[in-house]
Amino acid sequence: MNFKTVFNIVGIILIILSIFMAVPVLVSIINKSGDLPALGASLLLTLFSGTLMLSLTKQYRHEEIMYREAFMIVTLSWISVSLFGSLPYVFTASVNSFTDAFFESMSGFTTTGASIFSDVESLPAGLLFWRSMTQWIGGMGIIVFALAILPIIGTGGMQLFKAEVPEISVDKLRPRIIDTAKALWLIYAGITLLIVLLYYLAGMEMYDAICHAFTTISTGGFSTKNLSIGYFNSPLIDYISSLGMFLGGANFALYFYFMRGNYKIFLKNAEFRFYFFVVLLTILIISLHLRFSYYESFEESFRFGVFQVISIITTTGYATADYVKWSSFAQLLLLIIMFFGGMIGSTAGGIKQVRIYLMTKQIYREFFQLIHPRAVLSLKLDDKFLTKETLGSIWGFVFLAIFVCALSSIAMTATGLDIVTSVSTVISAMNNVGPALGEAGPSQNYASIPVFGKWILIFCMLAGRLEYYTVLILLTPAFWKK
Amino acid sequence: MRVIIVGAGEVGYQIAKFLTYEGVDVVIIDRDGNKLRKVAEELDIATIEAEGSDPSAFKEAGADRADILLAVTNSDETNMIACLLGKAMFKIKRKIARIRNPDYFFNKELLGSANLDIDPAINPELEAAQAVTKLIENPFASEVIGFEQEKIMVIGFKIPKDSPVNGKKLKAIRTFLNRDLIIGAIERDESVIIPSGEDYLQEGDIVYIPILKEQIQEVAKSLGVSGNPAKKIMILGGGRIGYYIASMMENKADIKIIEREADKCKFLSKHLGKTLVLHGDGADKQLLIEENIANIDTYIACSGNDELNIMAALLAKKLGAKKVISLVNRADYIPLAHNLGIQSVLSPRLITAGIIFRYIRQGEVLSLTAIAENKAEIMEVKVSKKSSIVGRNLKEGIFPKNSIIGAIIRDDRIIIPSGEDIIREQDKLIIFALKESIKAVEKLLI
Numbered sequence: 001m002n003f004k005t006v007f008n009i010v011g012i013i014l015i016i017l018s019i020f021m022a023v024p025v026l027v028s029i030i031n032k033s034g035d036l037p038a039l040g041a042s043l044l045l046t047l048f049s050g051t052l053m054l055s056l057t058k059q060y061r062h063e064e065i066m067y068r069e070a071f072m073i074v075t076l077s078w079i080s081v082s083l084f085g086s087l088p089y090v091f092t093a094s095v096n097s098f099t100d101a102f103f104e105s106m107s108g109f110t111t112t113g114a115s116i117f118s119d120v121e122s123l124p125a126g127l128l129f130w131r132s133m134t135q136w137i138g139g140m141g142i143i144v145f146a147l148a149i150l151p152i153i154g155t156g157g158m159q160l161f162k163a164e165v166p167e168i169s170v171d172k173l174r175p176r177i178i179d180t181a182k183a184l185w186l187i188y189a190g191i192t193l194l195i196v197l198l199y200y201l202a203g204m205e206m207y208d209a210i211c212h213a214f215t216t217i218s219t220g221g222f223s224t225k226n227l228s229i230g231y232f233n234s235p236l237i238d239y240i241s242s243l244g245m246f247l248g249g250a251n252f253a254l255y256f257y258f259m260r261g262n263y264k265i266f267l268k269n270a271e272f273r274f275y276f277f278v279v280l281l282t283i284l285i286i287s288l289h290l291r292f293s294y295y296e297s298f299e300e301s302f303r304f305g306v307f308q309v310i311s312i313i314t315t316t317g318y319a320t321a322d323y324v325k326w327s328s329f330a331q332l333l334l335l336i337i338m339f340f341g342g343m344i345g346s347t348a349g350g351i352k353q354v355r356i357y358l359m360t361k362q363i364y365r366e367f368f369q370l371i372h373p374r375a376v377l378s379l380k381l382d383d384k385f386l387t388k389e390t391l392g393s394i395w396g397f398v399f400l401a402i403f404v405c406a407l408s409s410i411a412m413t414a415t416g417l418d419i420v421t422s423v424s425t426v427i428s429a430m431n432n433v434g435p436a437l438g439e440a441g442p443s444q445n446y447a448s449i450p451v452f453g454k455w456i457l458i459f460c461m462l463a464g465r466l467e468y469y470t471v472l473i474l475l476t477p478a479f480w481k482k
Numbered sequence: 483m484r485v486i487i488v489g490a491g492e493v494g495y496q497i498a499k500f501l502t503y504e505g506v507d508v509v510i511i512d513r514d515g516n517k518l519r520k521v522a523e524e525l526d527i528a529t530i531e532a533e534g535s536d537p538s539a540f541k542e543a544g545a546d547r548a549d550i551l552l553a554v555t556n557s558d559e560t561n562m563i564a565c566l567l568g569k570a571m572f573k574i575k576r577k578i579a580r581i582r583n584p585d586y587f588f589n590k591e592l593l594g595s596a597n598l599d600i601d602p603a604i605n606p607e608l609e610a611a612q613a614v615t616k617l618i619e620n621p622f623a624s625e626v627i628g629f630e631q632e633k634i635m636v637i638g639f640k641i642p643k644d645s646p647v648n649g650k651k652l653k654a655i656r657t658f659l660n661r662d663l664i665i666g667a668i669e670r671d672e673s674v675i676i677p678s679g680e681d682y683l684q685e686g687d688i689v690y691i692p693i694l695k696e697q698i699q700e701v702a703k704s705l706g707v708s709g710n711p712a713k714k715i716m717i718l719g720g721g722r723i724g725y726y727i728a729s730m731m732e733n734k735a736d737i738k739i740i741e742r743e744a745d746k747c748k749f750l751s752k753h754l755g756k757t758l759v760l761h762g763d764g765a766d767k768q769l770l771i772e773e774n775i776a777n778i779d780t781y782i783a784c785s786g787n788d789e790l791n792i793m794a795a796l797l798a799k800k801l802g803a804k805k806v807i808s809l810v811n812r813a814d815y816i817p818l819a820h821n822l823g824i825q826s827v828l829s830p831r832l833i834t835a836g837i838i839f840r841y842i843r844q845g846e847v848l849s850l851t852a853i854a855e856n857k858a859e860i861m862e863v864k865v866s867k868k869s870s871i872v873g874r875n876l877k878e879g880i881f882p883k884n885s886i887i888g889a890i891i892r893d894d895r896i897i898i899p900s901g902e903d904i905i906r907e908q909d910k911l912i913i914f915a916l917k918e919s920i921k922a923v924e925k926l927l928i
Contacts, residue, residue, distance in 0.1 A: 157526065158522075158523065158526060172528050174507065175484070175507040175508055175509050175526075175527055175528040176502070176505075176507055176526050176527075177526050178526075179507075
């Protein structure tokens with residue numbers, strides 16, 4: 001392991017982070033919100049630490065990055081970014097402990113949206129803006145951002161890209177990684193702008209519109225209001241938000257091809273069709289169920305059904321209704337679709353639609369084979385044949401997710417929490433959703449979770465965001481063997 | 483710029499590697515997914531798994547926006563179809579292909595602009611054979627690189643113990659030899675020095691010197707490296723490379739060629755004149771001794787098998803061959819073979835990649851040739867109008883560190899520069915530079 005290379009790049013990432021921090025500083029100045037010293041100090045400390053790391057490891061810039069370094073760099077970058085990103089919470093003294101600050105920051109960057117604040121509206125404007133912005137940065141990924149602007153990372157960039165963005169989506173949009181990363185961030189920024197505009201036109205204040213657009217497209221779920229999107233109490237905003245989350249849950253490569261003139265790409269892409277179908281089906285089931293078990297009118301059932309299903313399946317975690325009050329059937333269904341998540345190459349968490357799709361397809365094929373033992377069958381995704389290894393790695397991935405879920409849930413119950421809260425907070429954290437069930441439902445928060453439990457959830461959020469392998473591999477002895 | 487490469491073998495890989503450093507968009511098409519995965523892991527390129535003659539793969543690769551198509555699969559036919567596709571369906575301007583079969587390669591009509599429009603076709607075996615013959619004609623050289631239609635050559639000499647220049651300061655060598663001579667690079671103990679006048683030469687150094695073609699013999703003599711062109715040559719392997727070497731050299735030297743397959747032997751004896759064709763195992767000690775290996779000037783191992791070539795060359799050297807040359811395709815083996823004591827190691831694939839790269843390079847840098855295991859480069863650069871070096875004296879020392887001008891080519895004249903020369907616009911310069919200085923040189927000149 002070449003630690004100098006690792007710290008060199010982590011240094012670069014921190015410098016980039018400090019530049020992002022300039023934005024809330026500006027917001028603070030404009031709003032005169034009084035958190036300027038804290039935000040300024042965070043910026044300077046981050047910039048200083050990054051520069052120090054860079055200058056101490058300067059001559060190692062052009063070392064090639066191998067597999068080990070890539071995993072280390074990505075994991076360490078996310079931890080450092082969350083660490084330095086938590087400084088504004090610490091310096092404004094808006095949290096009770098460092099654990100809370102780090103939890104909030106990690107929840108932000110991993111676009112989870114689980115919060116320890118019971119009253120966000122009392123937070124100063126600059127800090128609140130930063131809180132939303134962490135989700136926007138984490139949505140597309142800060143490594144991808146670094147790759148988009150810095151050619152110096154060079155060939156090793158591919159390894160980093162793969163460690164941050166899951167494997168099946170590495171279909172590069174452009175031949176070169178820097179162009180691919182640039183295209184992704186431009187599309188991301190473009191859609192964000194569109195959502196800002198829609199929110200603003202629908203009646204939000206500019207500040208709220210920007211903050212919510214940040215957390216909508218990144219499928220993060222932080223809000224500037226205690227009642228989340230529910231505060232606005234406007235069907236129009238609910239539907240705009242649903243659309244934004246749905247867009248964030250789709251593969252960004254599709255937008256790229258769409259803008260290239262391939263207008264049929266959304267119809268042709270098997271995963272997108274599956275994603276659309278799953279969302280539609282769940283909405284229908286939940287809405288109908290709600291009409292007969294909870295709400296009085298179809299209109300209400302549909303509106304809250306659409307919003308809550310999309311918010312959960314895209315792993316955003318906004319709330320317009322306190323679904324903990326809904327029936328157990330609706331709650332369990334929502335909990336299960338947390339695992340589904342969005343599409344591959346999206347900003348959403350979860351197991352991802354394509355994996356669910358392929359597993360379903362394969363199981364069906366197994367049945368078919370039992371009836372026709374001599375049939376020669378092949379599994380295709382968008383005209384591409386899938387090898388046994390690819391399928392094996394999907395099953396491996398899902399098993400790993402379940403394994404992490406089981407182990408973490410057991411650990412959570414050890415802190416004294418009840419089963420529903422333990423299991424649901426773990427599922428919510430590892431799929432980067434945000435609100436869970438039980439004590440951590442959409443109208444509550446995570447403040448009451450014991451410290452040990454918070455650290456388990458921090459681990460789950462990080463592991464889930466980087467799709468398990470990148471983080472867990474650091475825990476294997478083979479990784480450290482020379 | 484976008485370049486599409488069909489074939490992810492050694493040649494395709496090497497060229498893609500060069501191009502990505504230049505910031506070119508590269509897409510590689512190959513039917514072997516494993517090969518592609520390996521290439522994509524190491525290089526920043528896009529890959530498509532498909533047959534090299536598949537139109538839809540071309541479309542996916544963005545062939546309509548491509549500037550250059552490079553067809554370098556192992557199959558001539560696939561390469562030609564790929565070029566035809568590129569021409570007919572996507573109007574790709576520049577098409578370069580590897581063509582092995584002489585029946586195609588020398589067929590001007592087939593490859594010409596009216597039909598396939600391949601420019602240029604590269605025959606790796608022919609290129610390798612030409613590189614070998616250059617070494618045979620200059621037996622004192624460990625490396626020979628031609629510039630300007632070979633009017634000027636950069637030659638690598640190994641300094642022997644009894645050389646008159648051994649232990650001398652470079653400054654003193656000029657006066658001692660009484661001629662304009664520039665040593666562009668010295669390879670010593672695995673490192674490379676771009677020397678100044680204050681450096682000394684040592685036994686075992688390999689020095690790279692640009693020399694006019696007609697003066698090569700004189701310079702070699704004055705450096706104390708003996709050398710008449712080889713008169714007795716033995717070739718292991720009667721494949722295309724062996725055949726080309728024999729047919730190019732058989733009027734200048736006695737040639738024995740050893741080939742294991744009877745059919746190939748028949749072909750060789752039919753198509754070659756004076757060459758003695760031997761049917762047998764070229765690494766067979768008894769056969770080598772019987773054929774008087776101790777008297778051979780140059781032994782060339784050019785079978786299709788890298789390992790055999792290296793071992794056979796070592797055997798021949800031990801049995802008394804004065805100089806051994808080995809052809810090695812795997813780039814990883816080359817430094818190894820050097821260390822084992824084989825005087826010259828050539829890689830047909832690297833040679834092919836280098837030649838193709840020269841054709842692809844656009845703009846002011848006309849060529850770039852790696853020497854000394856890639857630690858240094860010889861660049862041929864055209865001085866642009868904007869360069870701040872135009873009109874300046876070389877003495878002023880404005881040239882970047884670790885780089886040196888070895889020759890100036892001005893309207894067909896070749897000047898070996900002294901401190902007094904002034905650089906003009908449109909001069910072509912041959913420059914020696916360490917890898918890390920290349921960017922600075924480009925900045926100064928372009």
